[in-house]
Amino acid sequence: MKRAYYSLWILGIVFLLSLVSEFIANDKPLYLRFQGKSYAPVLFFYSDQTFGGRYKTEADYLALKEDEQFIKEGFMIFPLIPHSPLHSYLDIDEAPPHPPSGTHWLGTDAVARDVLARLLYGFRICMVFALSLMAISAVLGVIIGGVQGYLGGKVDIVVQRLIEIWSSLPFLYVVILVGSIYGSSFILLLLIMVIFQWIGLSYYMRGEFFKLKNMTYVKAAKTLGTGPVRILFQQILPNALTPVITIMPFSLIAGITALTALDFLGFGLPPPMPSWGELLSQGLNNLYAPWIAVSTVAALFATLLLATFIGEGVREAFDPRAEYRIE
Amino acid sequence: MNVIEAKNLKTFFPITGGVFSKVTAHVKAVNDVSLTVKEGEIVSVVGESGCGKSTLGLSILGLVPVTSGEIVLNGHPINSKNPSSWKPFRKDFQIIFQDPFTSLNPKHTIFRILAEPLLTHKIYSRKTIQAGVAHLLEQVGLSPDYVQGFPHAFSGGQRQRIAIARAMSVRPKMIICDEVVSALDVSVQAQIINLLMDLKKKMGLSLLFITHDLSLVKAISDRIYVMYLGKILESEPTPDLFKNPQHPYTEALLKSIPTLDRSKRPQILGGEVPSPIDLPPGCIFQSRCPYAKDQCGKKHPDLVPRNNGLVACYFPLSPQAKRKKKKR
Amino acid sequence: MNKKPLLEVENLTVCFKTEEGTVEVTDHVSFEIMPGEIFGLVGESGCGKTVTALALLKLLPAPIAGIAAGRVMLQGTDILSLPPEKMRHVRGKAISMIFQEPAAALNPLLNVKSQLMECFDYHPFAGDKERRVRELLQRVGFPDPQRIFASFPHELSGGMLQRVMIAMALIMRPELIIADEPTTALDVTVQAQIMELLVEMQKELKTSILLITHNLNLIAQYANRLAVMYAGRIVEKSDLDTFLQNPLHPYSHGLLNALPDLNAEQPQLKAIPGQVPQPKDYEPGCRFRERCTRAFERCIHKPDLLRVNTAQEVACFLYTKET
Numbered sequence: 001m002k003r004a005y006y007s008l009w010i011l012g013i014v015f016l017l018s019l020v021s022e023f024i025a026n027d028k029p030l031y032l033r034f035q036g037k038s039y040a041p042v043l044f045f046y047s048d049q050t051f052g053g054r055y056k057t058e059a060d061y062l063a064l065k066e067d068e069q070f071i072k073e074g075f076m077i078f079p080l081i082p083h084s085p086l087h088s089y090l091d092i093d094e095a096p097p098h099p100p101s102g103t104h105w106l107g108t109d110a111v112a113r114d115v116l117a118r119l120l121y122g123f124r125i126c127m128v129f130a131l132s133l134m135a136i137s138a139v140l141g142v143i144i145g146g147v148q149g150y151l152g153g154k155v156d157i158v159v160q161r162l163i164e165i166w167s168s169l170p171f172l173y174v175v176i177l178v179g180s181i182y183g184s185s186f187i188l189l190l191l192i193m194v195i196f197q198w199i200g201l202s203y204y205m206r207g208e209f210f211k212l213k214n215m216t217y218v219k220a221a222k223t224l225g226t227g228p229v230r231i232l233f234q235q236i237l238p239n240a241l242t243p244v245i246t247i248m249p250f251s252l253i254a255g256i257t258a259l260t261a262l263d264f265l266g267f268g269l270p271p272p273m274p275s276w277g278e279l280l281s282q283g284l285n286n287l288y289a290p291w292i293a294v295s296t297v298a299a300l301f302a303t304l305l306l307a308t309f310i311g312e313g314v315r316e317a318f319d320p321r322a323e324y325r326i327e
Numbered sequence: 328m329n330v331i332e333a334k335n336l337k338t339f340f341p342i343t344g345g346v347f348s349k350v351t352a353h354v355k356a357v358n359d360v361s362l363t364v365k366e367g368e369i370v371s372v373v374g375e376s377g378c379g380k381s382t383l384g385l386s387i388l389g390l391v392p393v394t395s396g397e398i399v400l401n402g403h404p405i406n407s408k409n410p411s412s413w414k415p416f417r418k419d420f421q422i423i424f425q426d427p428f429t430s431l432n433p434k435h436t437i438f439r440i441l442a443e444p445l446l447t448h449k450i451y452s453r454k455t456i457q458a459g460v461a462h463l464l465e466q467v468g469l470s471p472d473y474v475q476g477f478p479h480a481f482s483g484g485q486r487q488r489i490a491i492a493r494a495m496s497v498r499p500k501m502i503i504c505d506e507v508v509s510a511l512d513v514s515v516q517a518q519i520i521n522l523l524m525d526l527k528k529k530m531g532l533s534l535l536f537i538t539h540d541l542s543l544v545k546a547i548s549d550r551i552y553v554m555y556l557g558k559i560l561e562s563e564p565t566p567d568l569f570k571n572p573q574h575p576y577t578e579a580l581l582k583s584i585p586t587l588d589r590s591k592r593p594q595i596l597g598g599e600v601p602s603p604i605d606l607p608p609g610c611i612f613q614s615r616c617p618y619a620k621d622q623c624g625k626k627h628p629d630l631v632p633r634n635n636g637l638v639a640c641y642f643p644l645s646p647q648a649k650r651k652k653k654k655r
Numbered sequence: 656m657n658k659k660p661l662l663e664v665e666n667l668t669v670c671f672k673t674e675e676g677t678v679e680v681t682d683h684v685s686f687e688i689m690p691g692e693i694f695g696l697v698g699e700s701g702c703g704k705t706v707t708a709l710a711l712l713k714l715l716p717a718p719i720a721g722i723a724a725g726r727v728m729l730q731g732t733d734i735l736s737l738p739p740e741k742m743r744h745v746r747g748k749a750i751s752m753i754f755q756e757p758a759a760a761l762n763p764l765l766n767v768k769s770q771l772m773e774c775f776d777y778h779p780f781a782g783d784k785e786r787r788v789r790e791l792l793q794r795v796g797f798p799d800p801q802r803i804f805a806s807f808p809h810e811l812s813g814g815m816l817q818r819v820m821i822a823m824a825l826i827m828r829p830e831l832i833i834a835d836e837p838t839t840a841l842d843v844t845v846q847a848q849i850m851e852l853l854v855e856m857q858k859e860l861k862t863s864i865l866l867i868t869h870n871l872n873l874i875a876q877y878a879n880r881l882a883v884m885y886a887g888r889i890v891e892k893s894d895l896d897t898f899l900q901n902p903l904h905p906y907s908h909g910l911l912n913a914l915p916d917l918n919a920e921q922p923q924l925k926a927i928p929g930q931v932p933q934p935k936d937y938e939p940g941c942r943f944r945e946r947c948t949r950a951f952e953r954c955i956h957k958p959d960l961l962r963v964n965t966a967q968e969v970a971c972f973l974y975t976k977e978t
Binding site for chain 3: 541
Binding site: 215216217219220221222223224225226234235238239 | 385388390414417418420421422424426429430431432433434435443444447448490493494496497
């Protein structure tokens with residue numbers, strides 16, 4: 001139980017930090033002082049002209065940092081990891097990928113982008129994707145499964161048959177097909193995953209509602225004159241949610257692995273979005289540069305392990321077997 | 328006045344089979360039962376498991392779909408086809424269930440369980456609800472300190488007290504007690520029964536006890552219905568039933584109960600309760616009846632008045648007949 | 656009865672590991688069963704009577720429950736110290752068990768025959784095995800054993816299943832049958848059938864029965880001696896006739912009074928106040944003290960089970976002189 005608790009804290013803090021990745025890993029300075037004025041380039045757009053340049057496009061802060069003129073009149077503070085996940089450091093002498101060094105702690109990938117920055121941004125996308133997948137499919141699963149279980153009868157039979165037909169669609173084909181027609185995007189991928197993911201949960205919900213609507217406390221509530229809506233939301237739903245909560249951490253894991261696998265196969269998020277699956281496939285293609293594969297696998301392993309610990313803890317907390325009776 | 332009047336009540340459950348869930352047969356859980364409970368009366372329905380006694384209680388309150396029959400509550404006829412016709416009577420008619428472990432919502436505190444009906448029926452306002460819940464708990468002999476606990480923290484007897492408090496919260500006229508003590512320990516059973524008796528006296532309740540325990544019934548009830556395979560076989564005032572049972576089944580039931588009296592060995596009634604799905608023609612008890620004759624195989628006998636009660640038997644027992652059999 | 660006892664249980668203490676620590680669910684339980692007698696063990700739910708039965712056969716759920724102290728002597732050998740393979744010979748052969756839920760005690764996927772014949776795989780038997788089983792089935796009330804052989808548990812009623820269980824328990828002619836609430840799941844009319852059958856078979860085969868139940872009426876009808884258990888301890892041990900006339904322990908009194916008497920003209924229900932304590936709340940002193948109307952200062956100590964007359968032993972300070 002302790003383990004699960006700590007895992008939840010670690011994963012939670014890392015996720016919250018990753019939400020502000022722009023302030024942790026960026027090739028724009030957090031703070032810039034030039035000619036007595038303060039600037040926050042991470043937040044705002046400043047053109048090159050602001051700092052005495054020629055162009056109206058955004059200032060190239062990496063070049064600016066080296067600029068002798070600028071150094072005389074100002075200074076800038078970079079984030080902890082002064083690299084953007086999208087910036088290719090093609091100015092380094094050797095050919096990419098570059099091994100870990102003082103500037104690139106985990107080295108760079110095949111197109112000379114910083115691996116650590118990409119890992120961080122990849123984690124964020126991965127978690128946001130898995131969490132939204134989990135939340136949306138939980139809501140859908142609870143509603144559809146709940147309606148089936150509560151109403152029963154013909155509604156249940158019809159919906160159940162539809163679900164069976166629906167779930168026999170091959171998921172990967174749908175992803176490839178839709179991706180090739182509409183082009184892949186975060187939202188589209190999420191939608192496709194959701195329409196398959198809720199089914200598993202709806203089975204649980206259906207069973208729970210079937211069972212719970214016949215519980216004696218529901219009957220007791222009826223005899224006390226409680227209305228059907230109150231019965232549904234106050235008596236049945238809170239008790240039905242136990243399996244949802246138990247499954248949630250594991251569905252999070254499923255979401256992370258699914259996205260990583262799709263990215264690995266190239267059917268996932270569109271490039272150049274930073275993603276773990278894409279890093280993994282790079283690692284595989286550049287086995288002579290082990291830092292890519294090793295760091296990605298380590299990150300993936302740690303995340304899944306933490307999520308599993310949380311899942312175990314939740315499952316234990318709701319385990320009815322913990323109550324023992326002796327005669 | 329009759330608090331409950333049920334006439335020719337039938338509750339059948341369909342059995343479905345095959346790919347298309349076709350109805351293949353019916354379980355006749357309650358099969359043509361008539362029953363009355365007068366105001367202030369304690370009536371018991373006694374029978375073995377599967378005889379339909381629990382379904383009878385649920386049918387009267389409209390908690391299972393009734394197949395046919397008339398139900399009159401407090402003198403008002405109910406349209407048994409429409410579940411909402413019970414609504415005006417919900418407050419007056421309460422039910423307490425057998426298993427105190429499933430009859431309380433595990434996710435709600437005791438306070439919430441008791442406060443909810445009080446607020447729904449506006450018996451107490453939000454401001455005075457604390458006092459209302461405390462009063463209810465006191466009424467059933469529990470300390471008001473318990474209100475913030477969850478059901479799992481309580482023992483079976485305490486939970487049953489909470490269930491009684493919940494039923495009492497709406498100040499009902501009538502409570503149906505469905506095997507309320509059979510899940511409890513012997514030493515606690517008597518506490519709960521005595522509590523119900525006290526409340527009955529104080530509040531002028533009517534009670535319908537549904538139980539398999541004849542010795543319990545003898546201690547508390549005014550009148551008894553004996554049920555077997557969905558039908559009433561005998562109905563008598565309590566003293567008559569125990570002194571002179573008229574139906575062979577009642578006699579057998581009484582004699583098969585072990586008592587502390589070592590000189591009275593339980594007597595055996597052969598066979599077991601047949602399946603309620605396809606009943607053979609004739610008297611439903613004939614397969615086990617020690618007195619069965621040819622006539623019993625034709626048609627189930629009607630429930631007819633005899634002595635102080637009603638009995639459904641072609642050859643009801645008289646006290647003399649019993650004596651004769653004993654000598655043999 | 657000056658024979659040597661068949662089974663002697665001495666100071667049996669069973670512990671359960673829980674989240675709050677280790678709790679003793681039975682506390683130095685001692686009793687003995689004579690050859691050919693029916694010994695009743697009566698108590699309410701949670702008092703430790705089933706745990707005692709399981710401990711006798713070393714069937715406690717291993718990691719969470721264990722025997723902390725005590726001996727179980729079967730005809731002079733301590734069966735608790737036997738190695739597992741020897742223990743298997745005791746189970747089924749010397750001691751067999753009948754459970755409360757016959758439907759749960761039989762495998763739903765195997766037919767009755769294979770389940771009945773199974774015990775021959777573990778215990779040597781000379782003679783016609785199938786004939787023995789067939790005769791037993793006839794004896795427990797199945798005139799056509801072949802039909803029962805082919806049937807599966809779900810095709811039989813509760814009473815029939817319990818008959819099968821009785822036949823199964825008797826195959827090896829055990830010295831002792833442990834019957835744990837054998838009729839609690841059955842209807843009263845079927846209960847009478849099953850109990851009568853059990854007693855008949857016991858007389859015929861001259862075995863002993865340990866009858867465990869919460870139903871004092873059942874004990875009163877069928878047992879020769881009894882022990883009353885409360886909160887993990889035996890509070891009274893007595894000859895049955897003496898017990899019914901003169902129960903000693905206040906709990907025994909309360910239990911007898913709490914039963915509605917079917918023979919009385921107007922039965923009264925006298926409740927015992929309070930509730931059965933949970934194992935984690937067990938006190939070192941007399942555990943009935945909280946509910947006892949006759950409790951006094953000495954009851955905060957643990958009363959020992961002491962013999963007060965030829966037939967009765969009781970664990971109560973009301974019957975011991977001040978020292």
